[in-house]
Amino acid sequence: MGRCCPGGINLIELQNVTKSYKGRGGSVDAVRDISLQVKPGEIFGIIGHSGAGKSTLIRCMNLLERPTSGRAWFGKTELTALSERQLQAERRKIGMIFQHFNLLASVTVRENIAFPLVLAGKSRKEYAARVDELLALVGLEAHGDKYPSQLSGGQKQRVGIARALAADPQVLLCDEATSALDPQTTNSILSLLMSINEKLGLTIILITHEMQVIRSICDRVAVMDAGRIVEMGAVLDVFLRPTHAVTRQFADELSELESGTPLPRREGSKLVRVHFVGEETYEPVLFEAVKGSAVQCAILQGTVSRMKHTPYGQLLVELSGPERDIDGVITALRSNGLDAEVLS
Amino acid sequence: MMPTDLTYLRSSNGIDWSNIDPAEIWQATQDTMSMLGLSLIFTIILGLIIGVLLYLTSSRQLLYLPVFYSILSFVVNILRSVPFIILMIAVMPLTKEIAGTTIGVAGTIPPLVIGAAPFFGRLVETALREVDRGIIEAAQAMGASKWDIVRRVLLRESRPGLIAAITVTAITLVSYTAMSGVIGGGGLGDLALRYGYQRFQTEVMIVTVILLIILVQILQMLGDWLVRRISHK
Numbered sequence: 263m264g265r266c267c268p269g270g271i272n273l274i275e276l277q278n279v280t281k282s283y284k285g286r287g288g289s290v291d292a293v294r295d296i297s298l299q300v301k302p303g304e305i306f307g308i309i310g311h312s313g314a315g316k317s318t319l320i321r322c323m324n325l326l327e328r329p330t331s332g333r334a335w336f337g338k339t340e341l342t343a344l345s346e347r348q349l350q351a352e353r354r355k356i357g358m359i360f361q362h363f364n365l366l367a368s369v370t371v372r373e374n375i376a377f378p379l380v381l382a383g384k385s386r387k388e389y390a391a392r393v394d395e396l397l398a399l400v401g402l403e404a405h406g407d408k409y410p411s412q413l414s415g416g417q418k419q420r421v422g423i424a425r426a427l428a429a430d431p432q433v434l435l436c437d438e439a440t441s442a443l444d445p446q447t448t449n450s451i452l453s454l455l456m457s458i459n460e461k462l463g464l465t466i467i468l469i470t471h472e473m474q475v476i477r478s479i480c481d482r483v484a485v486m487d488a489g490r491i492v493e494m495g496a497v498l499d500v501f502l503r504p505t506h507a508v509t510r511q512f513a514d515e516l517s518e519l520e521s522g523t524p525l526p527r528r529e530g531s532k533l534v535r536v537h538f539v540g541e542e543t544y545e546p547v548l549f550e551a552v553k554g555s556a557v558q559c560a561i562l563q564g565t566v567s568r569m570k571h572t573p574y575g576q577l578l579v580e581l582s583g584p585e586r587d588i589d590g591v592i593t594a595l596r597s598n599g600l601d602a603e604v605l606s
Numbered sequence: 607m608m609p610t611d612l613t614y615l616r617s618s619n620g621i622d623w624s625n626i627d628p629a630e631i632w633q634a635t636q637d638t639m640s641m642l643g644l645s646l647i648f649t650i651i652l653g654l655i656i657g658v659l660l661y662l663t664s665s666r667q668l669l670y671l672p673v674f675y676s677i678l679s680f681v682v683n684i685l686r687s688v689p690f691i692i693l694m695i696a697v698m699p700l701t702k703e704i705a706g707t708t709i710g711v712a713g714t715i716p717p718l719v720i721g722a723a724p725f726f727g728r729l730v731e732t733a734l735r736e737v738d739r740g741i742i743e744a745a746q747a748m749g750a751s752k753w754d755i756v757r758r759v760l761l762r763e764s765r766p767g768l769i770a771a772i773t774v775t776a777i778t779l780v781s782y783t784a785m786s787g788v789i790g791g792g793g794l795g796d797l798a799l800r801y802g803y804q805r806f807q808t809e810v811m812i813v814t815v816i817l818l819i820i821l822v823q824i825l826q827m828l829g830d831w832l833v834r835r836i837s838h839k
Binding site: 324326347350351352353354356358360362364365366367368369377378380381382409410411425429435 | 738740741743744745746747748749750751754758759762763765836838839
């Protein structure tokens, strides 16, 4: 990878970014030596527990937090090399939404949405049509003249999204955008984000502590723990084959979210986790592998669902019978392209 | 109005409403109003500047300048701790420079502003601190400059707090204008002092005090009404 903005392939790129804060007991690294690249058009998620450094990391992308060391790129522009004024101009191309919406309480929805346009020097006449367009995009046509205090949480976040999109940004940063919302509202905001991503080709980077968010809309994910990225890749790869303890925690959270805690295994059997992805989901592989052998198969926990658009399944099965036959079944599963992991 | 006969002596014992000269009271009320109005305008302008500077330069704010903040904060504290009546006399040379006189309505404006602006400045600082940091951060993320943030976020979002601060300051100024009567400032305070106190015309004192109470009530009600009107929390 070259030094400069690797050929403009990435929209956002961080190179060895570290952010430390000076506290009473010495300095604390909120973000440690993180490098990542986000491509145009993708939805990139960063998940971690609270205090993992997600908020600091996303703020290093538009320099609301200036990295202590390392560099931040936006397209071909190195943000960390810009003056205050140049940075202000670049920030207009980077939209951002927040957990607590951060709307101006003293002005109407319409004026909130127009705020970035006013900053860009547009007059009321010039922005009126654009604001109407944005109100329609987020489904708030009827609420333009209300004040934020008259809206529900979900509506406030829609205003936040409309405001973030007003100046036609190339990327949208979402700081725990759904964490203050109930599950239903979360889903409606997530589908709005996904439709904006698909319709406008807008790149989205989001941070969250909810697996639900990552699973529903993200293409790629980075898992953060104690200021570092411990795993990064396509959402399916990361969560179906987690290698780090924190990732596994989130993966378990997802399967528990969908199917409850697994039943305990009985004596003399083996517990096997089987994954299948995409078209495999429709194949009767497990049935085929057990058929004709002396092995009995019981499903203790199972998920058949979708990550964004890709169907996947994850079964926790108990195989009982002669040990050799069990091994035979596992081999058969693997030779059919499934991921079978013997847990105990 | 100089009392030339013995009715003047009688008035010190009982209430004699004939002592009240409506024309003089009206003149004094007008003087008080113009002192209040003019000093309030200058106090708001100066106090907003002081308050915004205090806010911006305090720790963890947009223009963090610890030395500047300490100095400004110290000066504000000094001006606020000097009793107004002493401040008024102490700044007389400066008043002469600015207003060309130290008496009358014009002569009271500089001491009134010097006395009230630091007070109002502190109230502005407090009102600005009430603005949610998240909103400032959102404005920064949208590419707002510091000046944009002051003008379009801080001063706008804190409007209810600022109006309340202006109300409190206006009422403080009413009592300051009364005190300025001591150095010949004119107005209702002057009237109360000259007739009510020095000549024992209690009825003049009563009327001026009632007028001051009405003025303060009106200011407070106006302020509260404005706050309710522009508050959208």
